[in-house]
Amino acid sequence: MIDDRVVLPHKVIREKPDRGPVGATMHACIVVRIYGRSQCRHAFEIRDFLSRSVVRFTWTPIDTDDDCTHLLGLSLADAGLPIVDLPDGTRLRAPSVAEIAARLGWVSDPKLQEYDVSIYGAGPAGLSAAVYAASEGLSVAVLEREAVGGQAGYSSLIENYLGFPGGISGGDLAERARQQAVEFGAELLLMRDGLSTRFADGRVHTTLGDGTTVVARASVCATGVEWRRLGLDREEEFIGSGLFYGAGTSEAPTCSDLEVFVVGGGNSAGQAAMNLSSFAKRVTMLVRGQTLSATLSSYLEERVARQPNVDIRTDARVVGLEGGKGLTAIHIEDSRTGEVEVVETQRLFVCIGGDPATEWAAGTPIARDDHGFVITGPDLPTSDWPLDRAPFYLETSVPGFFAAGDVRRNSVKRVASAVGDGAMAITFVHHHLASSG
Numbered sequence: 269m270i271d272d273r274v275v276l277p278h279k280v281i282r283e284k285p286d287r288g289p290v291g292a293t294m295h296a297c298i299v300v301r302i303y304g305r306s307q308c309r310h311a312f313e314i315r316d317f318l319s320r321s322v323v324r325f326t327w328t329p330i331d332t333d334d335d336c337t338h339l340l341g342l343s344l345a346d347a348g349l350p351i352v353d354l355p356d357g358t359r360l361r362a363p364s365v366a367e368i369a370a371r372l373g374w375v376s377d378p379k380l381q382e383y384d385v386s387i388y389g390a391g392p393a394g395l396s397a398a399v400y401a402a403s404e405g406l407s408v409a410v411l412e413r414e415a416v417g418g419q420a421g422y423s424s425l426i427e428n429y430l431g432f433p434g435g436i437s438g439g440d441l442a443e444r445a446r447q448q449a450v451e452f453g454a455e456l457l458l459m460r461d462g463l464s465t466r467f468a469d470g471r472v473h474t475t476l477g478d479g480t481t482v483v484a485r486a487s488v489c490a491t492g493v494e495w496r497r498l499g500l501d502r503e504e505e506f507i508g509s510g511l512f513y514g515a516g517t518s519e520a521p522t523c524s525d526l527e528v529f530v531v532g533g534g535n536s537a538g539q540a541a542m543n544l545s546s547f548a549k550r551v552t553m554l555v556r557g558q559t560l561s562a563t564l565s566s567y568l569e570e571r572v573a574r575q576p577n578v579d580i581r582t583d584a585r586v587v588g589l590e591g592g593k594g595l596t597a598i599h600i601e602d603s604r605t606g607e608v609e610v611v612e613t614q615r616l617f618v619c620i621g622g623d624p625a626t627e628w629a630a631g632t633p634i635a636r637d638d639h640g641f642v643i644t645g646p647d648l649p650t651s652d653w654p655l656d657r658a659p660f661y662l663e664t665s666v667p668g669f670f671a672a673g674d675v676r677r678n679s680v681k682r683v684a685s686a687v688g689d690g691a692m693a694i695t696f697v698h699h700h701l702a703s704s705g
């Protein structure tokens with residue numbers, strides 16, 4: 269049976285005049301069509317990227333020759349799935365996410381030789397820094413390895429961010445912030461992985477994976493955190509074919525009538541459970557601890573408890589994964605008894621927090637703690653700080669290089685605090701630029 273599912277995860281927010289590649293409104297009127305095998309990781313990565321970028325898409329799983337011939341006029345072997353049809357009629361066969369972004373006009377080169385400030389990462393902290401920097405007259409380039417939004421882009425509904433009493437999806441929030449930053453003149457250099465950093469002449473020289481160099485008089489690092497893995501055998505194999513990290517925003521519509529499992533007891537896991545419960549037959553939260561109250565905000569705990577098709581299983585750890593082409597079962601250990609139960613399921617969503625994305629700082633003088641978080645301001649050991657003046661609150665061990673949001677040691681791990689950090693960092697950037705002439 270062909271399941272031509274239209275996924276319209278987000279509403280269109282507002283349209284802006286086209287300002288060229290960096291300023292083009294990403295999502296307005298775009299409908300991308302994706303065809304691929306239902307358990308294909310590559311197709312999942314495309315759906316996930318488009319969902320976080322607030323692009324409308326349709327998803328048609330194709331698993332038989334008959335369906336493939338009927339829909340695409342080709343056999344499964346010859347089709348080159350996944351296929352992506354763009355709104356301008358272009359058909360891409362097995363494209364990378366970077367290629368899709370480039371074809372949609374989102375990848376551009378820096379316009380200036382030198383910027384007042386470069387910002388690493390386009391999550392809430394980086395986008396906030398971009399809005400404040402650009403609105404206060406600084407030239408600013410945001411360097412992002414993939415889509416805008418960061419972790420927030422994985423959130424189906426953020427309910428505790430000021431000003432949105434009905435909540436807002438992380439993708440929508442990020443898209444609004446992106447529009448605002450671009451409107452003020454910030455340049456967004458997306459899909460730029462593999463940045464490396466060098467400090468010379470009082471400037472920050474950043475080389476991106478594609479060889480582009482961006483020079484800035486100050487920088488804000490806002491690279492956030494990356495999903496923590498379960499650390500199980502075969503985990504890599506099932507990513508995108510039954511195993512997903514985060515709230516499953518792009519995958520929730522594919523869970524209808526399924527029994528799904530969510531690992532984690534924090535707010536992201538609670539949000540995932542609530543979102544998935546609108547589609548799935550039953551959602552079971554697997555919580556390592558003895559209660560949810562220690563880790564979940566009370567508003568979410570109450571909601572989860574009231575939802576009839578959400579179960580909570582405490583003292584539970586996933587210790588194994590089974591399957592063929594896709595996930596078919598998980599092994600759950602009861603930590604009180606040590607007993608392991610094998611439970612059939614095709615969907616496992618993992619929301620167990622993250623580790624700082626600071627691998628790019630290796631080999632630089634930027635001080636990090638034992639877990640890799642960037643140390644700033646008053647937390648810096650005096651031996652790491654080179655100037656007579658005290659470091660500014662969000663300044664790293666390199667003067668003029670600041671850190672904001674989740675990547676920072678002792679940060680609060682909330683959208684609001686990341687946004688606050690981003691705004692505050694720009695105030696310190698002004699002080700630094702004024703003092704360095």
Ligand SMILES: Cc1cc2nc3c(=O)[nH]c(=O)nc-3n(C[C@H](O)[C@H](O)[C@H](O)COP(=O)(O)OP(=O)(O)OC[C@H]3O[C@@H](n4cnc5c(N)ncnc54)[C@H](O)[C@@H]3O)c2cc1C
Pocket residue numbers: 388389390391392393394411412413414415416417418419420421422423424425426427428429460461462463490491492493494514515535536537539619625628672673674675680681682683684686
């Ligand atoms: C599912 C989920 C639900 C959540 N719900 C809520 C909620 O309801 N309320 C709330 O307050 N908080 C919530 N949070 C937490 C919140 O999203 C984070 O605290 C916030 O996103 C942190 O923002 P950030 O900008 O510091 O980092 P991130 O959001 O992690 O963004 C970092 C960005 O940097 C980019 N990056 C990383 N490394 C590099 C590199 N080397 N080069 C270039 N770019 C790089 C990443 O791609 C990413 O875009 C949720 C988190 C998740 C995962």
